[in-house]
Amino acid sequence: MIDVNGIRLHIAEQGSGPLVVLLHGFPESWHSWHHQFGPLADAGFRVVAPDQRGYGRSDHPEDVGAYTIFHLVGDVVGLIRALGEEKAFVVGHDWGAPVAWHTALLRPDMVRAVAGLSVPPPFRGAHPPLETMDKRFDGRFYWNYFNRPGVADAEFARDTRTTLRKFFYGASGSARPSGALMQPLIEPGQGWLDSMVDPDVLPDWFTEDDLDALTESFSGGFTGPLNWYRNLDRNWELTAPWQGAAVTRPALYIYGDRDLVPAFPGTPELIEKLPDLMPSLWRKPIKLTGCGHWTQQERPNEVNAALIEFLEAHV
Numbered sequence: 373m374i375d376v377n378g379i380r381l382h383i384a385e386q387g388s389g390p391l392v393v394l395l396h397g398f399p400e401s402w403h404s405w406h407h408q409f410g411p412l413a414d415a416g417f418r419v420v421a422p423d424q425r426g427y428g429r430s431d432h433p434e435d436v437g438a439y440t441i442f443h444l445v446g447d448v449v450g451l452i453r454a455l456g457e458e459k460a461f462v463v464g465h466d467w468g469a470p471v472a473w474h475t476a477l478l479r480p481d482m483v484r485a486v487a488g489l490s491v492p493p494p495f496r497g498a499h500p501p502l503e504t505m506d507k508r509f510d511g512r513f514y515w516n517y518f519n520r521p522g523v524a525d526a527e528f529a530r531d532t533r534t535t536l537r538k539f540f541y542g543a544s545g546s547a548r549p550s551g552a553l554m555q556p557l558i559e560p561g562q563g564w565l566d567s568m569v570d571p572d573v574l575p576d577w578f579t580e581d582d583l584d585a586l587t588e589s590f591s592g593g594f595t596g597p598l599n600w601y602r603n604l605d606r607n608w609e610l611t612a613p614w615q616g617a618a619v620t621r622p623a624l625y626i627y628g629d630r631d632l633v634p635a636f637p638g639t640p641e642l643i644e645k646l647p648d649l650m651p652s653l654w655r656k657p658i659k660l661t662g663c664g665h666w667t668q669q670e671r672p673n674e675v676n677a678a679l680i681e682f683l684e685a686h687v
Contacts, residue, residue: 397466426596
């Protein structure tokens with residue numbers, strides 16, 4: 373447990389050497405990086421993965437406004453300092469990726485290099501994201517559903533284990549060929565889980581032990597994690613001074629070709645343009661064939677090899 377930025381964060385740690393901070397996404401925990409600890413530590417790095425604020429054994433502030441991108445970046449900056457370091461490699465997946473990208477954008481002096489999995493680097497849009505999605509999909513997009521106070525919180529907490537099993541299967545590479553892929557739109561009068569398949573058998577990369585660990589980490593509910601989504605428009609307002617700015621630190625982007633996020637309208641075009649938009653990008657984006665959303669868990673060997681090569685090139 374580490375005191376950081378006015379809260380306490382639970383961390384997992386292994387190895388010694390240059391610091392690598394691994395940031396999980398939704399709905400996950402530090403455990404989502406369990407395949408990375410050994411290989412990165414063996415390669416000579418000090419690996420630290422926190423339960424981010426609102427998750428697992430870390431503090432869960434009650435105020436919705438305590439989950440802005442500034443708070444999340446502040447946690448990373450505070451963690452680096454609390455661990456006795458001045459700089460670190462920062463790697464994020466899903467929601468952890470925007471936190472990693474923004475840490476590099478806002479505090480480049482503290483970031484040796486940055487890597488994002490699934491979610492590409494941020495380029496601030498012309499309009500608030502929740503407002504944009506509300507108009508585009510008539511309030512049916514999952515971001516807008518998550519912003520209804522207490523609604524998704526109650527739905528997901530009703531049976532935590534089933535919720536997580538559906539999430540992890542539905543967004544995985546295993547779901548796309550079977551026609552069970554998670555859909556981002558929620559029909560009126562339904563919850564998000566209603567349209568998701570509950571698999572009889574978990575994918576090979578996601579064991580019952582993994583599900584046990586994840587279920588335990590959500591014993592405190594889903595409100596803290598959902599509060600990240602409830603700050604999307606506020607984040608858009610707060611980051612106005614960085615309109616048009618790009619990450620300048622050495623950067624790596626990895627994604628799966630069966631991931632919903634990179635496939636969202638407009639995102640494939642952004643990924644194609646990334647080498648031009650971000651001169652700091654190290655090589656071209658790495659696309660993993662057959663991989664869904666849970667990048668470092670579905671394809672640990674390929675992700676580990678890419679990360680180690682990238683980290684070693686920027687020590």
